[in-house]
Amino acid sequence: MAKSVGRTEVKPLQPLSSLAPPEFEGHLPSRNSNEDTKPSSPNSNVFSVLMSSHKENEAWKEATVAEKRDFRPNKNGGRRKAPFYKVMQGMPIAVDAFRYGTIPGVTAYFLTHAHSDHYTNLASNWKSGPIYCSEGTANLIVHMLAVDKKWVYPLPYGVPTEVPNTGGVHVTLIEANHCPGSCLFFFEGRQTVNAGDSAFESPFVGSSKIFRYLHCGDFRASPRHVLHPLVNGKRIDHVYLDTTYLDPKYTFPPQPLVISACAELSRRLVAETERWLIVVGTYSIGKERIVKAIAHAVNSKVYCDSRKAAILRCQADAELNALLTSDPLEATVHLVPLGTITSDRLKAYIERFKGKFSKAAGFRPTGWTYTPPTGTNELPTIASIVSHPHRGFNHTSLRPARQSTAALQLFPVPYSEHSSFFELTCFAMSFDWGKMIATVNVGSENSRGKMAKWVGRWEAERKKRGKDEIVPYRHIDYW
Template sequence: MAKRKVVDKQVSILKFCRTGSGHEETLKKEVTVIDLVSDNEQESLFVCDSEEELPYQEERSTQFACPVCEVDIAHLSLDDRTVHVEACLVNPNTKKVLYRRIKTTGVVEQTKKKCDRRPRPPIPDEKILSFENHTIAVDAFCYAPHPAISVYLLTHFHSDHYGGLTKNWDHGSVIIVTPITRNLLVYKFGVNPDLLLSVDYNQTIEVPHTDLKITCLDANHCPGSGIFVIESPGLRYLHCGDCRINKPMLESLMQIGRFHKIYLDTTYLNPLYNFPKQEIVIDELCKLLQSKMETMQFSQQRVIDFFVDRKPQKFLIVIGTYLIGKERLAIKLAEALQTKIYCNEEKKNVLSQFGWPNLDNLLDTHNPESCQIHLAALPKLNKDYLAEQLKTYSRHFKAAIGIRPTGWSVRYGKPVPSLDAMVAAESPEMVYAAISKHFDRFREDNKARVLQIPYSEHSSYRELFYFANLLEYDELVATVSPHNQDEQLAMLREFKNYDRLCIENF
């Protein structure tokens, strides 16, 4: 397998204040370790195989305070910042949540940076959308106030986009959000609802006191994520936030017409990440697990099976998630296996903000032993964690399978040799065979296994190929790793010059 190239992820969003000359002090703090999914405060979130961690480059020290506990977390990587903030969200009463290697004594040494005296940096140019009479800032809540900007836009509720936004944030007069993002901001951060202007999918609104119109489409990323068409007389921009391109999205954008500028999520603009369509991965995973439930046999009879009233099920399935995200996968699997989904009360309260009746009806917070699907924190989903879960529920399940749905840890197949090879999508049969091959490594003497699947909520290399080719635009801006614009734009221009694509083949 090719060696993984270390890359920046969403660097433009995380370039905060430069390191100041302020002094630092080393303090000993009592550690409270919070589980993203359960309320158990004894388990470490730092249970993560090194090869599964998100790729990143060490960033320069900057000012970035957690929006919940207000501790400076600028020294953490993007992945650890996300873990920290989401842990605080699960238990907002925790005063300090530290993410270091945990010592057995429960005490760690941490350098606490005094960041409140350093001024915030100005909003980067790539986060400012300028029109003739008005200016909008997108996902730019951790920067200094801009005298000409009163309208802000939050594309979705992930910490690398809402970073800096708290209930006391007052840099603008309005924040444009989707209804789900609005609910989450109010529920988790206590943001003033009067500050939030909601725009639903396939809806167009006028921004008060401006000549701007904003249309929102489903970004197919996480619940409440949107791509936004912003228009003023004579100009039309598209900001994609984070998105997973699909056929309905492309068809809607093609009907809108030409864009003067498009800001595109280029997270997977790399031929190594040519993974299959999201819906195909979900369908084939469901088929595989249904098949294994019916056909897989365990040759060795367990002693405990003679003492239980109800015959144990073959598999406990644990799906790795973040605070929000991966819900579509959990819903489809639960429906296919005709089971409910177990999570704790706080997780259920978060998911209830979506307003999805089909999800609400599947959730169970009281009977984990009767739910074949459990939700767990993605960073801690490994064999040891699964073994612990299997031990806990050994009377009810014979084996445990962890589902790690992420594009970062799975390189599906080989890099595509040419653009011609990406015109046709991979067949469901090929996807089934690939996932099945990974599953077949499951051994009876090791009844806890993590199954990696190429399920991503960012666009694949092939999907970016279609997007850049089929849409009409004057300028394309890559929102990931903006320092690497020239290289990314050269690749996107190569996509644009390909003349044998059509939406029917997507």
């Protein structure tokens, strides 16, 4: 175990319910450790043995079949098979893999955050095994999905915790900079079992080598991640990477600058006349930071419907809770579903409050709205990416969409809770890793091929540099 990281003694894990830890239906590891499977030489090239490229291709092919959209359970129930990257290599641990039901050999199910594409199929009838997540995520899945509390084990951030029934694997939660409750999982331990549905068998099962895996869930990479004591100066064997925007065309600005720009623009509008209503479109959870900043800038409460308010209250965010009101006329800032931020719908929405508000500014925050400046290099070198000259971003950078009128202004906002291409590159260039495994946009061979090229370029550049140094950053919160 890493000697430099103090193991805090923690109380035995307790589920959210006060019941004794439940019996679970998951199969206990059956293909258990076997000394014969040790790699022949302890000095053999770890990278090549982790998974040869042929085996990796086979594993991806399997994964593609497993993820087919038209999968239907057969008469006997049936079960969608979990692709290899959903189960940590050599460990009985699955991450964001609830749609596969009871996965063979898996004894611990982890959830990175409470967005629906990560908890697919998780519901009140879950009984495949204990679920580990942050406290915020635990509250959300119990509230939104009615998952039985006896399965839900909230873990603290930053405290290495031994995961029961995993052969001694320790997990540490690291803040993801995504949505409330989101985290990265840092796993450290031996490989003890080939769990999961993949035909790939790790030759390290049963060996004494300690493996370190960093599962990024969904995250927005920041210098804080690579400065974390478990990452900085350490060798991470596998990184499971949120590759949502792994394409040079996604070059949106740092989130704190975008938040300040929205807050400043709102402040200016409301200073002009108090008949402006500021409307922010959001998904179920996420984008709360932008809402809080705007509310403070215009010195207002925040209104949303009661269903949304109950979800926000799960997050135990005292600052946000103090801002909420159930009276729409008491708040200059309204939180609405993202789909409401269109000219027709926003017009209908503001009609409801016409005694108080006559103008509406609708913010539509999503990374996808960003159009790169013309002349953006589609195939930059890694060196030119990390030394990229930064453009500023302020309230004048926010331009109303074409269909806006004097009284109804729609602002697409390049607000992202995923890393930009630039940030992914800075992240990958800042620490020592053995293998990057893409977890998003992996459905097509074409897309996987494009991403693999970038990972290959990162590897080549790291090799060329000979050592891993944190890419210089503008601020501890962003590169």
